[in-house]
Each structure stands twice: as C-alpha cells, then as structure tokens.
Amino acid sequence: MCRPTLVACLALAVSGALFAAGYPEKEIRLIVPFAAGGGTDAVARIVADLAAKDLGQPIVIMNKTGGAGAVGMTEGARSRPDGYTVTMITRELCSLYQVDLSLVQPKDFLPVCLVNEDPAVVLVPKNSPLKSLKDIVEGARARPGSLKFASSAQPNIYLLAMMTELGLSFNQIPYGGAGESIPALLGGHCDFTMVNPGEAIAQIRAGELIPLAVCSDGPYAGLPGVPTMRELGYNVTASTWRGLAVPPRTPREIAEKLESAFKKAVDSPEFQKFMADRTLGVRFIPAAEYMDFMLRDAEALAPIMKIVKAQQGK
Amino acid sequence: MHDFLAHFGAALAGTLSPAILPGLALGVAGGIAIGALPGLTATMGVAVLLPLTFGMPASVGMAVLIGVYVGAIYGGSISAILLKTPGTPAAAATVFDGHALAQQGLAAKALSISTVASFIGGLLSAAVLVTVSPILARMALAISAPERLMLALFGLTVIASISGNSLVKGLIAGIFGLLVSTAGLDYVTSHPRFTYDQLELFNGPPIIPVLVGLFALSEAFAQMEKGAALNATDAYRAFKRQYLSWTEFKGLLPVILKSGLIGTLIGAIPGAGADIAAFVTYGEAKRSSPDREMFGKGALSGIAAPEAGNNGVTGGAMIPLLTLGVPGDAVTAILLGALIIQGLQPGPLLFSEKPEFVHGVFAALVVGNFLMLAFGLLGIKLFCRVVELKKSHVIPMIVMLSVVGSFAMNNSVFDVWVCLVFGVIGYLMQKAEIPSSPIILAIILGPMAEISLRQSLLMYEGSYAFLWTRPIVLAFAAVIALSLWSTWKINRQQRRAAKEAAWEG
Numbered sequence: 001m002c003r004p005t006l007v008a009c010l011a012l013a014v015s016g017a018l019f020a021a022g023y024p025e026k027e028i029r030l031i032v033p034f035a036a037g038g039g040t041d042a043v044a045r046i047v048a049d050l051a052a053k054d055l056g057q058p059i060v061i062m063n064k065t066g067g068a069g070a071v072g073m074t075e076g077a078r079s080r081p082d083g084y085t086v087t088m089i090t091r092e093l094c095s096l097y098q099v100d101l102s103l104v105q106p107k108d109f110l111p112v113c114l115v116n117e118d119p120a121v122v123l124v125p126k127n128s129p130l131k132s133l134k135d136i137v138e139g140a141r142a143r144p145g146s147l148k149f150a151s152s153a154q155p156n157i158y159l160l161a162m163m164t165e166l167g168l169s170f171n172q173i174p175y176g177g178a179g180e181s182i183p184a185l186l187g188g189h190c191d192f193t194m195v196n197p198g199e200a201i202a203q204i205r206a207g208e209l210i211p212l213a214v215c216s217d218g219p220y221a222g223l224p225g226v227p228t229m230r231e232l233g234y235n236v237t238a239s240t241w242r243g244l245a246v247p248p249r250t251p252r253e254i255a256e257k258l259e260s261a262f263k264k265a266v267d268s269p270e271f272q273k274f275m276a277d278r279t280l281g282v283r284f285i286p287a288a289e290y291m292d293f294m295l296r297d298a299e300a301l302a303p304i305m306k307i308v309k310a311q312q313g314k
Numbered sequence: 315m316h317d318f319l320a321h322f323g324a325a326l327a328g329t330l331s332p333a334i335l336p337g338l339a340l341g342v343a344g345g346i347a348i349g350a351l352p353g354l355t356a357t358m359g360v361a362v363l364l365p366l367t368f369g370m371p372a373s374v375g376m377a378v379l380i381g382v383y384v385g386a387i388y389g390g391s392i393s394a395i396l397l398k399t400p401g402t403p404a405a406a407a408t409v410f411d412g413h414a415l416a417q418q419g420l421a422a423k424a425l426s427i428s429t430v431a432s433f434i435g436g437l438l439s440a441a442v443l444v445t446v447s448p449i450l451a452r453m454a455l456a457i458s459a460p461e462r463l464m465l466a467l468f469g470l471t472v473i474a475s476i477s478g479n480s481l482v483k484g485l486i487a488g489i490f491g492l493l494v495s496t497a498g499l500d501y502v503t504s505h506p507r508f509t510y511d512q513l514e515l516f517n518g519p520p521i522i523p524v525l526v527g528l529f530a531l532s533e534a535f536a537q538m539e540k541g542a543a544l545n546a547t548d549a550y551r552a553f554k555r556q557y558l559s560w561t562e563f564k565g566l567l568p569v570i571l572k573s574g575l576i577g578t579l580i581g582a583i584p585g586a587g588a589d590i591a592a593f594v595t596y597g598e599a600k601r602s603s604p605d606r607e608m609f610g611k612g613a614l615s616g617i618a619a620p621e622a623g624n625n626g627v628t629g630g631a632m633i634p635l636l637t638l639g640v641p642g643d644a645v646t647a648i649l650l651g652a653l654i655i656q657g658l659q660p661g662p663l664l665f666s667e668k669p670e671f672v673h674g675v676f677a678a679l680v681v682g683n684f685l686m687l688a689f690g691l692l693g694i695k696l697f698c699r700v701v702e703l704k705k706s707h708v709i710p711m712i713v714m715l716s717v718v719g720s721f722a723m724n725n726s727v728f729d730v731w732v733c734l735v736f737g738v739i740g741y742l743m744q745k746a747e748i749p750s751s752p753i754i755l756a757i758i759l760g761p762m763a764e765i766s767l768r769q770s771l772l773m774y775e776g777s778y779a780f781l782w783t784r785p786i787v788l789a790f791a792a793v794i795a796l797s798l799w800s801t802w803k804i805n806r807q808q809r810r811a812a813k814e815a816a817w818e819g
Contacts, residue, residue, distance in 0.1 A: 035361070035647075035648070036361040036364050036365075036648055036651065037361065037364060037647060037648035037649070037650065037651020037652060037655075038651055041651060042651065042654060042655050045365065045368070045655065046655075061365065062725055063361070063724075063725075064724060064725050064726070065517075065724055066513060066514050066516060066517050066724065066726075067513040067514070067516035067517065068516070070513045070516065071513045071514055071516075071726075074513060099504070100506075101499070101504065101506070101516065102513070103513065146775075148772075148773060154499070154501065154502070154504050155504050171772060171773075171775070172502075172772070173459075173769050173772050173773060174501045174502055174765065174768070174769065174772075175769075176585065176765070177647075179584060179585075179640050179641045179647055179650070180584050180585050180640075182638075182639075182640050183454075183455055183584045183634065183638065183640045184458070186455050186638060186640075187455035187456055187457070187458060188455075189458040189459070189773065190773075198654075201659060201661075202639035202659040202660060202661020202662065202663065202664070203638070203639060203661055203662065205659070205661070205663055206661055206662035206663045208638075208661075208662055277657055278654055278655075278657070308504060311502075311503045311504065311505075312500075312503050312504055312505040312506075313503065313505055
C-alpha cells in the first residue's frame with residue numbers, strides 16, 4: 001500500500017475515534033419501519049426515551065412505513081454511517097429478502113442489540129368447537145385446507161411454521177392486520193388465528209378469545225397457564241423480534257456507545273414494567289451475538305420462504 | 315340509567331374543566347387547520363400529535379387526539395369548497411356541490427351547510443356511541459367479507475353520480491383508478507403486481523399524494539396556464555353573504571340524519587372509514603333525492619350528506635375501539651396504539667375497569683363537536699377571505715403544501731413523485747374534460763372490493779354462493795340495482811331531452 005493512502009487511512013481511523021469520542025453531539029434519528037401506534041412503534045418509543053437519557057441527546061422517532069418494514073429498513077441500512085441514524089429492525093429483515101420483497105438483509109446492518117421478542121399465540125373464539133390445539137391439528141388432518149385461519153399478515157410466517165413442522169394445510173384468509181383478523185374471529189367468520197399476545201390481550205382477558213397454545217421456547221410470562229406448543233407435543237416455535245441496528249460502516253466505538261445505552265434502557269425497571277403491562281416480551285441479545293442470531297433465524301425461515309416463493313408463482 | 319347519567323355528568327364536568335377543555339379546543343382548532351390544508355389528513359394529524367400526548371394524563375391526551383380527529387374530518391371540507399381541493403380524502407365527495415356553490419358566490423352558504431351537517435352527523439354518532447354501542451358493535455361484527463364487498467360495490471356505483479356530464483368519461487376515470495389500485499403485493503400470494511421493483515408500491519398506491527396531485531396540483535397547473543388572469547381574484551367576485559337559512563336547514567335535516575347514521579354504521583365496521591362513508595352517503599343522497607339533476611351543480615344536500623356521513627364515522631369508529639378493542643378505521647387504529655402506550659387496554663373489559671375514562675371519551679367527543687360547530691361558524695368569514703386572495707399568491711402556496719404534504723405523510727420523496735405524476739395526469743384529464751374524482755373513489759374502494767371478494771371466495775372455497783345465501787348481501791344487491799337503474803333512467807331522460815332540444819333547435 002502506498003504511503004499517502006496509508007496516511008489517509010490512519011487519519012480516517014483517528015478522526016473516526018475522535019469523532020466517536022464526542023458522540024452524540026446532536027439528536028439521533030430512529031427509523032421505525034412500521035406506523036405510529038403499532039407494537040414496533042411502542043417498543044421503539046419507550047426504549048428510545050430511556051436510552052436518550054443515557055446518551056444525553058434526544059432520540060427522534062421517524063415512522064417510515066411500507067412493504068412490511070422493507071421501506072424503512074432499506075432507508076436505515078443506506079443512511080450515513082455516523083451513528084445519528086439508528087434503525088429498528090424486525091424479523092422481516094430475515095424473511096423478506098428471501099422472496100425478493102426486500103432489498104436488505106441482516107448483513108446490510110451492524111447490529112446494536114435485540115430488545116424484544118414476542119411469541120405467537122394460537123387463538124379461537126369463545127364458543128368455538130375447537131377446544132384444544134389437538135382439535136385444530138386433527139381437524140386439519142381429517143379435512144385438509146378446510147379450517148379457516150384469519151391471517152393478519154401475508155405471508156404468514158407463524159402459520160407457515162406450524163404447517164411445515166406438522167405437515168398440515170389450512171384455508172388462509174388474508175386480513176390487513178390484527179385489527180381486522182381479530183374481529184373476523186369475534187364475528188365467527190374464521191376458525192382461529194395466530195397473533196402476538198399484546199395484540200389480543202384485551203380480548204383474552206375478557207374471555208372473548210381463548211388462547212390454546214403459545215409458540216415460545218419456554219412458558220411465556222405474559223400468558224400464565226397457557227401451554228407452549230412443545231409442552232403439547234408439537235415442535236413448533238414462532239415469534240417476532242425487534243432490535244436496533246446501524247449501517248455497517250458505522251465506527252465501532254459509536255455502536256458500542258449505543259449498545260451500552262440501549263442495554264441500560266432494557267435493564268431499567270421502567271422498561272421491564274412498560275413491557276410487562278402491555279404483554280410485550282423482553283429479550284436482550286448483545287451486539288456480539290445478534291448477527292449470529294439473525295443468520296440462524298434466516299436459515300430457519302428458509303424452508304418457509306421457499307413455500308412463499310412457490311406461492312408467488314416465480 | 316341513573317348511574318350512567320351520574321357518570322356522564324361527572325365526565326362532562328371534567329371535560330369542561332380547565333384541565334381538559336383547552337387541550338380539546340386546541341385539538342379541534344388544530345384539527346380543522348390540518349384537515350383544511352391539502353395533504354395533511356386526520357390520520358396524519360393524530361399520528362404526528364400522538365407522541366406529544368404521551369406526557370399527558372390519558373384523559374387529556376385522548377381529548378386532544380379526539381379533537382384533532384373531529385376537527386380534521388370537518389376541516390377537509392373548507393378547502394374542498396373554497397379551493398376545489400379536498401383537504402382530506404374524506405372531503406373528496408364534498409368538492410362537487412361545495413365548489414359549485416362557491417363559484418356561484420355562495421361560499422358562505424356552502425361552508426355553513428358543511429359545518430352544521432358535520433356537527434349534527436358527529437353529535438348523532440356520539441349519541442349512538444354513548445347509548446347503543448354494545449349492540450352496534452355486535453352488529454358490525456356480523457359484517458363479513460361478502461357484505462363488505464357489496465358495500466364497496468355500492469360505493470363504486472357512485473362513480474355514476476360524480477361523473478359530471480358524461481358517464482363514459484366517468485367510467486374511463488373510474489376504471490383507470492381501479493387499474494392503479496391493483497398495484498401492490500397480491501393479498502393472497504404476495505406476488506408483486508405492477509410495482510416495478512419499487513418497495514414503496516408494495517402496499518398499493520399511496521392515496522394522499524394521488525389525491526393532492528389530482529386535485530390541488532392539477533388545478534394549480536391549470537391556473538398557471540391561464541397566466542394573464544392571475545392577478546384577478548377569480549370568479550368569486552360576486553361573493554354573497556348568504557348563510558344556510560332555517561327553511562333550507564329543515565329541508566336538509568332528514569338527509570343529514572340519514573347520512574349521519576350511515577356514517578356511524580360504516581365507522582363501526584372495521585376497516586371502513588370516513589372517505590368511504592362520504593362517497594356512500596353522497597351516492598345514497600343522490601339516489602333518494604327528488605331533484606337529482608341538481609347534484610354536481612350546487613345541490614345543498616350534496617354537501618350536507620357527505621359531511622354528515624364523514625363526521626358520523628368519528629363516533630362510529632370509536633364503537634368497536636371502546637367495546638371490542640379493535641379499531642373502526644385508520645384513525646382509531648392509531649388511537650388504539652395511543653391507549654396501549656398510555657397503559658390502558660381498550661377492549662370488552664375497559665368499560666367495567668375504567669368507566670371514568672370511557673365516559674371521558676364520550677364527553678370529549680360530545681364537547682368536541684360543539685367546539686367544532688362554534689369554530690366552524692365563527693371561522694366562516696375568515697375562511698371566505700381565501701377567495702379574495704390573489705390567485706398568484708394562492709397557487710404557489712397550494713403547490714408548496716402539496717409537495718410538503720405528500721412528503722410528510724411517510725417522510726417519502728417517492729410520494730412527492732407520485733403527487734407530481736398525478737398532478738400532470740389530473741391536468742391532462744382536465745383538458746380532456748374527464749372528471750378526476752372517480753379515480754380517487756376507485757383507489758379508495760378498489761382494494762376493499764378486491765380483498766373482500768377474495769376473502770369471500772376463500773371462505774366459500776371457490777363458490778359464489780355468498781352472493782345469494784346471505785340476506786344483507788341480497789339487500790345490498792337490491793340497493794345497487796336500484797341505484798344503477800335510476801342512473802340509467804336519468805341518463806336516458808337527459809339524452810331524450812337533448813335530442814328533442816336538438817330537433818326543436
């Protein structure tokens with residue numbers, strides 16, 4: 001390497017470190033790839049609020065919706081790597097690119113940390129003849145494709161996980177979000193649905209919807225007494241997760257500063273209480289392990305996304 | 315009942331207290347401004363103000379947001395009437411007769427009708443919310459995909475009512491709108507349709523930029539072309555200080571009440587909001603009116619119906635939110651999020667667990683409507699000044715607002731391009747005398763019709779039996795047939811009259 005380039009590189013590295021030392025000097029923008037008022041938005045706002053206290057600069061939420069999160073995450077990955085644009089990344093980062101519905105994938109980000117994981121919960125309306133998960137599985141085996149599933153997102157990775165693992169098929173009715181799939185269940189137009197606990201907790205507590213199983217690894221604190229799929233003998237897990245990330249070339253010192261601030265936020269009693277009150281799950285994964293976690297998740301999603309691709313007719 | 319009155323009275327007193335009233339009033343006033351500015355909508359206003367309310371107690375925050383909601387749905391009509399540019403999609407149906415009246419110098423009358431109709435529609439929906447919401451919520455749940463399909467189809471027949479002189483040209487615009495509305499990911503297979511690898515198109519064409527482009531920008535382009543006349547204050551010179559008279563009001567009351575109720579019902583159905591209600595009530599008012607020919611030329615009920623209908627949605631959409639915990643439209647979807655962040659769980663238990671809060675919402679909605687009436691009536695004179703402004707001052711402002719509004723909805727430059735493209739399309743359509751409203755109608759209703767049809771077909775496993783086995787569907791089908799028949803009849807009469815005139819001439 002010729003000398004001037006080396007000097008330039010060194011200068012850059014030094015200036016990077018200097019630059020990082022004063023970070024953050026101004027407000028930080030947090031891109032949330034889903035709309036204000038949704039689950040991702042709620043998690044983003046509380047964690048940003050708490051982390052901002054530690055960083056000493058405000059964190060401003062910018063909702064950038066579209067393409068099931070792809071629009072916002074793409075913009076986040078392509079923003080200037082100076083630490084002043086952070087992105088809320090979600091599980092869609094690991095799934096959508098596999099079916100050409102997103103331009104970004106895990107390696108287009110430098111992960112900061114994971115802050116939340118919500119399992120899927122299987123729900124039926126209160127007077128349903130389906131009383132247990134066994135009823136659903138046996139119903140689907142007896143008459144494949146006849147049980148009506150109210151799908152709150154397409155492609156529905158929760159249902160597809162259950163279908164591929166157990167070799168079942170259902171009649172998937174598409175709806176525009178949990179706000180429409182839950183009424184479809186309450187009105188008796190569909191047989192069952194799978195959503196995150198926080199999206200249906202009001203109806204569950206009122207006894208309008210009955211949770212049959214939760215698709216988490218172990219017992220889920222937000223839904224005490226509800227068995228996991230594994231406890232019922234079905235090896236199915238399905239969840240969504242949310243975390244924070246910056247563009248790949250962001251200086252390491254800055255990423256570390258962000259990680260420590262967000263870790264403090266997650267550990268704070270305010271965050272724990274906020275999440276528990278809204279039946280949102282807390283899970284922290286540090287930067288060092290987050291990329292591996294995402295790559296493994298993308299791999300786990302591969303067979304499901306293959307089915308989606310076949311559906312797309314490509 | 316006595317209990318209820320006691321609770322409601324306490325909540326009303328609370329809402330009128332200095333802790334809540336200023337916030338609510340600011341919300342309503344701000345909402346009217348947001349609604350009136352092209353490109354800024356009720357949904358956006360509530361979404362933008364949402365974070366500001368997190369620091370407030372739940373009852374105050376909710377009152378502010380409800381104020382914005384009520385104000386913005388009404389505010390859209392002001393620019394629809396004065397500038398021929400609906401401030402929100404919900405006011406798109408108010409343009410035809412509202413602006414026609416303004417051009418006759420009757421802007422004050424049009425605005426007073428819109429204000430009074432919005433008030434009565436909103437208050438009626440609040441009354442329904444307060445009294446029979448549990449029953450209505452159950453009714454709304456019974457509405458499934460086949461019924462929603464018929465509602466969307468009925469809405470689409472309104473294209474005939476908003477086509478102006480030529481049904482063929484209206485259909486050209488409507489079908490163009492339906493084609494545009496098919497862009498996006500397929501609802502069942504997630505196959506990208508007409509997206510040209512633009513992620514921004516995956517959720518379908520963005521409605522606000524399309525609306526702003528078609529109405530505001532295209533109008534600005536057309537005015538620029540006139541060039542020389544720009545220093546004039548346009549045709550409104552013959553401005554008359556005429557308001558809604560008592561006799562006119564009495565004549566309009568049945569239409570206002572009917573439209574308010576239809577709006578409330580549509581609001582209570584999850585997924586259908588104020589824009590759909592406005593078009594449906596406009597179509598229904600025209601269908602049932604004795605002088606249909608007046609529609610589009612300044613019929614008073616052509617303003618009263620959509621304005622009562624879209625404000626009727628406000629109380630209606632709160633019904634499933636408060637009783638079931640599911641949103642009735644896009645704005646209440648954000649309110650649901652607001653409540654959850656505040657730590658409340660809207661749902662079947664909310665009423666028994668937090669009766670003070672629910673009554674507070676009721677009271678805020680009622681008081682908010684009165685504030686809207688007051689601000690609206692007091693503001694008419696001020697609003698009318700807009701028509702006295704020089705076009706050379708108004709047009710640059712409209713262009714700027716169009717671009718800013720398109721960008722602001724989703725912080726998206728792509729949306730600005732959509733706005734510009736539809737501005738040009740709208741301008742060319744003006745040249746060809748093709749009405750642009752059917753495009754907006756089709757873009758709003760097309761996706762609802764498509765997804766409901768596909769849901770229905772999936773539910774019935776490929777059979778069309780849902781068309782004749784469900785009573786509500788059959789009732790809707792009858793109304794649609796009637797509406798089409800009456801359109802055909804009017805059209806035939808008009809053609810015959812034209813022919814006779816030609817013979818005599």
